[in-house]
Amino acid sequence: MRVRAFMLAAALAGLGVTAVTAADEPQAVRQQLMKKVGQATGALSGIAKGEKPYDAEIVKASLATISETVKVFPNHFPAGSETGMETEASPKIWENMEDFKAKAAKLGGDAEKLLAELPADQAGVGAALGVLGKDCSSCHESYRLKKD
Amino acid sequence: MGRRRRKLLFGVLLLPAVAAGALWWLTKPNPxxxxxxxxxxxxxxxxxxxxxxxxxxxxxxxxxxxxxxxxxxxxxxxxxxxxxxxxxxxxxxxxxxxxxxxxxxxxxxxxxxxxxxxxxxxxxxxxxxxxxxxxxxxxxxxxxxxxxxxxxxxxxxxxxxxxxxxxxxxxxxxxxxxxxxxEPRADVNTADAKLARGQYLVEGPGHCGECHTPRNALGGFEEGRWLAGAPNPEGEGRIPDITPGSKSIGNWSASDIVSYLETGFTPDFDTVGGSMVDVQKNMAKLPPADREAIAAYLKALPAS
Incomplete structure (x- = not known):
């Protein structure tokens, strides 16, 4: 019985290790980071569309998430992570790394500016979303590839 | 030379000329x-x-x-x-x-x-x-x-x-x-004014099929693959399937499509990318009813 429990624990631990390893791959890390940005954007959009009431704390937290996430986002494109794990990263990222980083920094900078002058109502959040969305798509225009 | 042989020779000479003439006539610019x-x-x-x-x-x-x-x-x-x-x-x-x-x-x-x-x-x-x-x-x-x-x-x-x-x-x-x-590219109920408008915009001026429909070796659209997605002509990646059978947008509602064309955001708050960025900017300038018509038409298409 004990041996069995031990083996089970070892097997589970082994599974856990594998899972951590996969999630640690840069492709997976950056996909998670983009998801975080998407969720924060979704929270802002709910307010902009009037589906959720304006809440300064949520606006602040969402903008902070976006700004912090895109600060580290471009660090997860090391050589060797160009393909695999259904990455939608374009090879152009590695050809134009400086420009890619500049585009991430532009989004981060705009999110920080908005944090400093927090949008004060639904319309303000809508306008902010317009600015941020443009930053997102200007990078996706050059550096994100759709695979299906 | 017998009469028959002369006729044959005449035919042999004439046939290519007629064929060439017919081909010219069939393929000449046709304003x-x-x-x-x-x-x-x-x-x-x-x-x-x-x-x-x-x-x-x-x-x-x-x-x-x-x-x-x-x-x-x-x-x-x-x-x-x-x-x-x-x-x-x-x-x-x-x-x-x-x-x-x-x-x-x-x-x-x-x-x-x-x-x-x-x-x-x-x-x-x-x-x-x-x-x-x-x-x-x-x-x-x-x-x-x-x-x-x-x-x-x-x-x-x-x-x-x-x-x-x-x-x-x-x-x-x-x-x-x-x-x-x-001719129409897809069979939709054109008695519905909204669908008819959507069909006109997508198949006509919007020219969505030019990128979203796969082509054969001669550069014509593949039969039966209308808007079913295609390789990116400009390089890597794909232009997505935008029929209801699409893996990427098949589960979007009509209002999701409308909102995407207006704001560039997908339902899960990813954004438009690639050459569609420019297209979306243009689509955002249309009257709302036109974006709704486009969405209605796309939802009415047969799944790929």
Whole structure:
């Protein structure tokens, strides 16, 4: 019985290790980071569309998430992570790394500016979303590839 | 020489000539009768502007990397890569020498809907007249009116850079014979005004199929694969399937599609990317009812 429990624990631990390893791959890390940005954007959009009431704390937290996430986002494109794990990263990222980083920094900078002058109502959040969305798509225009 | 042999020889000589003649006749540039472009009256410039955004003219004809405030200068000159070679969209600003300022409505309309240039030559279908062929004469007239209001540019775009045999313009008549049609691409209930409008926008001026439908080796659309997704002609990645069978947008509601075309955000707050960024900017300038019509049409298509 004990041996069995031990083996089970070892097997589970082994599974856990594998899972951590996969999630640690840069492709997976950056996909998670983009998801975080998407969720924060979704929270802002709910307010902009009037589906959720304006809440300064949520606006602040969402903008902070976006700004912090895109600060580290471009660090997860090391050589060797160009393909695999259904990455939608374009090879152009590695050809134009400086420009890619500049585009991430532009989004981060705009999110920080908005944090400093927090949008004060639904319309303000809508306008902010317009600015941020443009930053997102200007990078996706050059550096994100759709695979299906 | 007997009579029969003479006849045979005559036939042997004549047949290729007849065949060549028939081929020439079948594949020669085929503009509309002059009457098609007459009596249309003063263009409705406001409608012309809507047609202009639906057609997305700026996406190809603005100068490469033109800043936002210069996008209405249709100077041409960006590169359009394809499996057949590199195309350079021309200057279509109202400039009389570098642009199309000295064209007539009929010349413009025949280029738009029949792929026939000012000198009666075949135009390459990289200019999507295979879709624009569905446009009404009224919309073409209105668009022409609007384009007269745009700034002039003296830029001269480079000629297309195409390898043999794609550099032979005459052969385009064969392409047209095989693929140029103004028939509907999909069977939707056109008694529904919204669906009919959506069909017109998507299959006509919007020319969505030019990227979203896969092509055969001759550059025609694959049968039965309307809007079912295609390789990216400009390089890696794919242009997504946008039918209800799509893995990426099949589960979007009509209002998700409307919202995407208006704001660029997907339902899970990813954003538009690739060459669709530009298309979405144009679509955002349409009246809301037109975006709704496009969405309704896409949802009404058979799943891929």
């Amino acid at each position: 509309w009768d002059a009457a098609h472009w007459q009596g249309l009256g003063e263009p409705d410039v406001a409608n012309g502007e809507q047609v202009f955004w639906a057609g997305g003219c700026v996406s190809c004809h603005a100068a490469p990397r033109a800043p936002e405030d210069q996008r209405l200068v249709l100077a041409g000159g960006r590169t359009l890569k394809s499996p057949f070679g590199t195309f350079y969209p021309p200057n279509i600003s109202p400039d009389e020498t570098a642009g199309i300022g000295n064209w007539t409505l009929a010349e413009f309309g025949n280029a738009m809907t029949r792929g026939v240039g000012k000198d009666g030559e075949h135009l390459y279908p990289s200019f999507p007249y295979g879709s624009y062929s569905r446009m009404t004469a009224k919309d073409v007239n209105d668009l022409w009116g609007f384009m007269q209001t745009l700034p002039k540019s003296a830029n001269v775009a480079p000629p297309h850079d195409l390898p043999f045999p794609y550099n032979i313009r005459l052969a385009l008549g064969g392409w047209k014979l095989l693929f140029l049609t103004d």
